[in-house]
Amino acid sequence: MKLMRVGPAGSEIPAILDAAGTVRSLEGMVPDIAGDVLTPEGLARIAALDPAQLPAVTVDRIGPCVGRVGKFLCIGLNYADHAAESGLPIPEEPVIFTKTTSSIVGPDDDIQIPRGSTKTDWEVELGIVIGKGGVYIDEADAMDHVAGYCVINDVSEREFQIERGGTWDKGKGCDTFGPIGPWLVTRDEVADPQALSMWLEVDGHRYQDGSTATMIFPVRVLVSYVSQFMSLQPGDIISTGTPPGVGMGQKPQVYLKGGERIRLGVEGLGVQTQNVRPAL
Structure with missing residues (x-):
């Protein structure tokens, strides 16, 4: 999977890049590409989703691909x-x-x-x-x-x-x-x-x-x-x-x-x- 965060600085939403290169929103599915979402269990939940069923989003800005970095x-x-x-x-x-x-x-x-x-x-x-x-x-x-x-x-x-x-x-x-x-x-x-x-x-x-x-x-x-x-x-x-x-x-x-x-x-x-x- 290619996971990303898009939107204005400080207000990014989680997203996924599908096989066709379309950016699709993960908003409502995960809180952010951060923390426990990145655990094996969290990634498995995203992998189980069908990207085709997720809404496509217009990308004006790509944010840092990981939020709330600790170290x-x-x-x-x-x-x-x-x-x-x-x-x-x-x-x-x-x-x-x-x-x-x-x-x-x-x-x-x-x-x-x-x-x-x-x-x-x-x-x-x-x-x-x-x-x-x-x-x-x-x-x-x-x-x-x-x-x-x-x-x-x-x-x-x-x-x-x-x-x-x-x-x-x-x-x-x-x-x-x-x-x-x-x-x-x-x-x-x-x-x-x-x-x-x-x-x-x-x-x-x-x-x-x-x-x-x-x-x-x-x-x-x-x-x-x-x-x-x-x-x-x-x-x-x-x-x-x-x-x-x-x-x-x-x-x-x-x-x-x-x-x-x-x-x-x-x-x-x-x-x-x-x-x-x-x-x-």
Whole structure:
């Protein structure tokens, strides 16, 4: 299934994309694409519905594909070739940081350059959406805890992240820095999350062109690893890292200033398009 949320920001309704590409409302069937709706039992109830019997909706805006996200967790340097372009060693264990949930926006919403930014950057990533909660999850059981996957642009301000002291978080959690969607694609529709092509373009120039096959720590390892340090709940998101081609890795470096148009996608999970607005 391809689940989504459509409508004005803050007033999105749950929806499903049918096999013909028609968006159909799930309003009245589920409260939101969030929380317990993402558990195996919740997804089974949606799967039992006949999309043809659901009303078609006109889409003016696609919202974030998951509502009321509890934790927005990210994995740093999870592609060997991206670590190399960053001049950093391959991690021996996954690097975990967080993005604020207030950074989350729809897949085609504008990105706002923050005040004082000199190095706003892009990162196409595969997002894991948790469906079954748990803690101390065994790797052998990890995939049972995944509701599905989505596209994420892990927008990052590199000066804030690297040069301003402290942790990475201050360069990762600015408003609009977390576009997710357009869809949450349920796990049954993704045969192998470690074999998905992914790409990102700025103003038509392709900077990133990679594959989840080059992840250092695959999905099952990440779900298990993160759960050793915190419980995971339905609707939590883990963004799994980016392949090479970020602005920081260009020679010379290239950063967003405002006025650019970004397009990015992950195979089978849809495409995002964002206009970049200059700082207020």
